[in-house]
Amino acid sequence: MSLRLFDTAARSLVDFEPLVPGHVGLYTCGPTVYNRVHIGNLRTFVWEDVMCRVFRSLGLSVTQVMNLTDIDDKTIRGAVAEGLPLREFTDRHIATFFEDLKTLNVVPAAVYPRATDHVPEMVEIVKKLTERGHTYESDGTIWFRIASFPSYGKLSRVDLSSMKRGARVADDEYEKEDVRDFAVWKGAKEGEPDSALWETDLGKGRPGWHLECSAMSMKYLGETLDIHTGAVDNIFPHHENEIAQSEGATGKPFVRTWLHAEHLIVDGEKMAKSKGNFFTLPDVLARGYSPRAIRYLLLSVPYRQKLNFTFDALHGAASAVERLESLDARLGERAGAAGARASESFAARLAEARAAVKAGWEDDLNSAAALGALFGFVKEANTSLEAGQLAPEDAAAARAFLREADGVLGVLPEGADASLEAEVEAKIAARQDARKRRDFAASDAIRDELASRGILLEDTPQGVRWRRKG
Ligand SMILES: [Zn+2]
Structure with missing residues (x-):
């Protein structure tokens, strides 16, 4: 294979070889489900779909995991404004997101994990980070200490010289000028609805946005991923922080190749x-x-x-x-x-x-x-x-x-039918993968999701077959 990809971390084209020959593990940052996505977001999602289809056309099997950010500053704000429990609020936006993907003939990912379904995994990562000396607590919130992770900044190449030791940023999103310690676990604050808070070993609170992607990517794809993608505005702080958290917790390289899609503009101007x-x-x-x-x-x-x-x-x-x-x-x-x-x-x-x-x-x-x-x-x-x-x-x-x-x-x-077939095959591959890793929760989740859509899997001596519920 002579596939070359532009790795953001290396700032150069690299020859792509997956960790497991013939199989690509791909994590694609998904939407924050607080509004309808715009065509700029859809550009990234269509590009990721094309990427998966290219891999398959080259004979590789692909496990694509796309998270749904259903808890962060924006979703909480939206739920409070509409007077809805968080899950009810985000359910609506997840439904329109899937509608848009379907309209654009995007082959669905193998799994769409929701952040709120993975809080225990996030808590585990915070505990590991704390054991390894990467965190401290202040005001009921647990912060990642950037100074404890010497290679911080290797992806985004942010200027660390202006960084103030111990300065903190609580927001999920912030600018490059704000290279600071960031929240991995946010303690409950006045006015936050119960539907957005979890009672855990870390106290009552909620995860930081960046932590969500570290937890969900490693759960479904292992501690080292072949490829992680997103739009260019995810490079800092989101992906930089994901690296610090994941590598800080495991001591292993988190991502082998980072790919980022440029923005969409309208008539030469930023969309607003x-x-x-x-x-x-x-x-x-x-x-x-x-x-x-x-x-x-x-x-x-x-x-x-x-x-x-x-x-x-x-x-x-x-x-x-x-x-x-x-x-x-x-x-x-x-x-x-x-x-x-x-x-x-x-x-x-x-x-x-x-x-x-x-x-x-x-x-x-x-x-x-x-x-x-x-x-x-x-x-x-x-x-x-x-x-x-x-x-x-x-x-x-x-x-x-x-x-x-x-x-x-x-x-x-005619694309539509071929897409369904490709999608089901991809999910079956992802399920087999999960079973190999003895992650039966993940493999059952995939089987149940297919079943809910009327597609039944049968394990036969010749492999897994699928059929529609009669
Ligand atoms: Zn992400």
Whole structure:
């Protein structure tokens, strides 16, 4: 395999080799479920979906874990404002989040752990950190002492020189100027609802946001992950703090490769509600664009570049999808016709296009290169069809290639069924993985989740089979 990825920590391209040959463990920071996600968030989630599909197309199996941050400053604020128990408040936003992913044909992750279901695991990490001298308590809150972790800052390369020893920051989110000790466990404060507090060995309180991801990633993927992703604004403080907590607790390297997606901007400007350029998926759909065109636009720009979202660009994305769809239909017609035998030169050209698309993805998931190669082929295939020069067998082979390429893109209408299959296979792989680790709670959770959707697993001597509930 010659897959290269840009590792944020190394600031360079690295040859990617998973820890366990043939299998990728991937942790993708999920949404904070206090509002509807915007198209900038969705850019990251679609990119992560494309990444998983690329890995699978290269013959790797993938366990993707995406957390749901259902307890932090924002969710508590939202629940209090609406007078709802925390879980009831976050349930609603989780439902719309899954709706958006489904609309955009995102293959679901193997597991979507909720932070509030993993408080005991978080408490365990705090205890380990305390044993190893990384924490101190003050005002009922437990803080991570940055000075106790010499490599703090290695991911974000923040300037530590301005750091004041012992200065603290309580907020879940803060700026680079605030390199300070941060809260891993927040003691209960006046006015906080009971639905957002846990009675634990650490006292009554709640976890810090960063701790949640350390706990959930290591629970489902082990202490060292192949890949951890997020948007660029997660690099500091979120991911920097995750490293300090995880490595501080285990003494092992936490993540082998860090990948971060750039922001989406609208008409060249940062998206903001005050500017009227803030869009959710339903906002864009309401203007008459298809989910497949939106997906195409979101994945078409390589992830390390800012994506400039404009309605012109969306229009262009819609016609690109249309070209793929109409070629697919015409190849289908041609494939069923009688005619000349397959041509060797066409087969060679097809192999070349296939290799070029693959090379594009392998080059740090370069979607522009992969799409460029694909559309070069689309143009030639259209020309041959129009000239009546394409043999039926060649048309069938070209169509198979188009659909194979769409296994990653997910923009052709038939994509949906293939996605369900890929999703179930991915979950089965994740469950087998959990069983190998003897983590039966995790493996049962996956089986139950599938069962709740009417998909039953059967363990047979030939392996795991699945079927729909009759
Ligand atoms: Zn996270």
